Amino acid sequence: MEYTHQYSWIIPFIPFPVPMLIGMGLLLFPTAIKNLRRMWAFPSTLLLTIVMVFSIDLSIHQINKSSIYQYVWSWTINNDLSLEFGYLIDSLTSIMLILITTVGILVLIYSDNYMSHDQGYLRFFAYMTLFNFSMLGLVTSSNLIQIYVFWELVGMCSYLLIGFWFTRPIAANACQKAFVTNRVGDFGLLLGILGLYWITGSLEFRDLFQIINNLIYKNEVNIFFLTLFALLLFYAMEGPTPISALIHAATMVAAGIFLVARLIPLFIVLPIIMNGIAFIGIITVVLGATLAIAQKDIKKNLAYSTMSQLGYMMLALGMGSYRAALFHLITHAYSKALFQNMVLMGGLTKHLPITKTSFLVGTLSLCGIPPFACFWSKDEILNDSWLYSPIFAIIACSTAGLTAFYMFRLLVAACQFLLICHP
Numbered sequence: 359m360e361y362t363h364q365y366s367w368i369i370p371f372i373p374f375p376v377p378m379l380i381g382m383g384l385l386l387f388p389t390a391i392k393n394l395r396r397m398w399a400f401p402s403t404l405l406l407t408i409v410m411v412f413s414i415d416l417s418i419h420q421i422n423k424s425s426i427y428q429y430v431w432s433w434t435i436n437n438d439l440s441l442e443f444g445y446l447i448d449s450l451t452s453i454m455l456i457l458i459t460t461v462g463i464l465v466l467i468y469s470d471n472y473m474s475h476d477q478g479y480l481r482f483f484a485y486m487t488l489f490n491f492s493m494l495g496l497v498t499s500s501n502l503i504q505i506y507v508f509w510e511l512v513g514m515c516s517y518l519l520i521g522f523w524f525t526r527p528i529a530a531n532a533c534q535k536a537f538v539t540n541r542v543g544d545f546g547l548l549l550g551i552l553g554l555y556w557i558t559g560s561l562e563f564r565d566l567f568q569i570i571n572n573l574i575y576k577n578e579v580n581i582f583f584l585t586l587f588a589l590l591l592f593y594a595m596e597g598p599t600p601i602s603a604l605i606h607a608a609t610m611v612a613a614g615i616f617l618v619a620r621l622i623p624l625f626i627v628l629p630i631i632m633n634g635i636a637f638i639g640i641i642t643v644v645l646g647a648t649l650a651i652a653q654k655d656i657k658k659n660l661a662y663s664t665m666s667q668l669g670y671m672m673l674a675l676g677m678g679s680y681r682a683a684l685f686h687l688i689t690h691a692y693s694k695a696l697f698q699n700m701v702l703m704g705g706l707t708k709h710l711p712i713t714k715t716s717f718l719v720g721t722l723s724l725c726g727i728p729p730f731a732c733f734w735s736k737d738e739i740l741n742d743s744w745l746y747s748p749i750f751a752i753i754a755c756s757t758a759g760l761t762a763f764y765m766f767r768l769l770v771a772a773c774q775f776l777l778i779c780h781p
Contacts, residue, residue: 413455444500636676642669686735
């Protein structure tokens with residue numbers, strides 16, 4: 359086990375050669391690289407598959423021994439300042455690694471054919487692989503500075519992917535809006551990180567958890583400290599517009615939930631913070647479901663649906679149901695993956711029966727119909743919500759009914775030759 363964990367630092371860097379080679383190849387041998395452009399899907403998928411196998415092995419070790427492994431390299435600049443870089447492997451990291459790699463592989467396989475006739479095929483795979491590298495680096499980070507660096511890389515990749523067809527005015531405007539929105543959230547996150555360092559003198563998770571517990575025990579937490587946590591929490595709810603509903607469900611949402619889940623040991627000692635997380639979660643549940651009902655475009659419908667499901671995860675984290683939140687994160691991601699082939703609306707039953715079946719299974723799961731996956735995770739969240747607050751429980755149960763309404767409306771529209779036009 360120790361031997362396996364020693365080389366975990368290489369996980370984010372395994373897919374990194376692909377964008378580097380594509381970039382260098384386009385500079386040195388542009389004609390040859392463009393003529394062989396379809397070959398790049400194979401190494402991209404292969405390297406991510408290797409990461410997936412490594413992640414599964416780490417998860418097996420976690421199941422057997424439930425240990426935490428952390429390694430830190432320290433670069434001392436002077437007596438008062440040193441930079442630390444490392445990696446942290448625990449059960450949360452293992453779950454996130456499997457989620458990112460499995461969904462990422464599906465995206466790459468699907469994208470090979472979907473983007474085959476696009477002139478930006480090579481650019482797309484370079485962006486996607488760089489995106490996977492950033493997400494893997496984010497979830498294996500051992501301190502807040504590393505998380506911030508990789509989160510910036512994730513934001514940059516989302517900006518590039520949103521504006522992939524930059525000649526279209528809509529895409530160009532969308533990526534600019536995403537960029538500006540992210541900068542506001544990034545500033546808040548950076549302020550929170552600097553404030554934590556000012557209070558505790560460390561940004562390593564293992565040190566933060568111990569220091570914060572001591573501060574709480576000594577009753578030394580003040581209003582400013584609570585404000586810093588609020589800034590971190592606020593940023594966890596921020597996320598750029600995704601390139602598709604699948605990427606949004608499986609990676610961007612995963613990153614936000616990961617940040618809150620990673621900091622739960624800090625939040626849990628302050629009931630006011632936990633109550634704030636739960637309140638933001640229940641508001642997001644209602645708002646996302648209400649907006650989804652009013653949408654006629656499939657991607658907007660699925661995006662607001664994702665927003666609502668994110669609210670369930672935040673509600674679970676705020677109630678202290680850490681296991682239920684991560685369980686719903688996984689079931690939601692794979693359920694949303696079944697919707698990705700729905701590009702043109704109408705006529706699924708006749709022309710795409712396999713896709714129709716996939717869409718049906720995803721819909722039943724997302725609506726919480728047993729025995730599909732989301733039933734078990736959502737049931738656990740709703741059950742815990744009755745113990746936490748009957749008011750929150752009633753709202754969450756009612757919103758689950760709204761989820762069934764807008765998802766079945768989408769399913770009927772897709773299967774009955776009804777064309778849903780963009781507004």
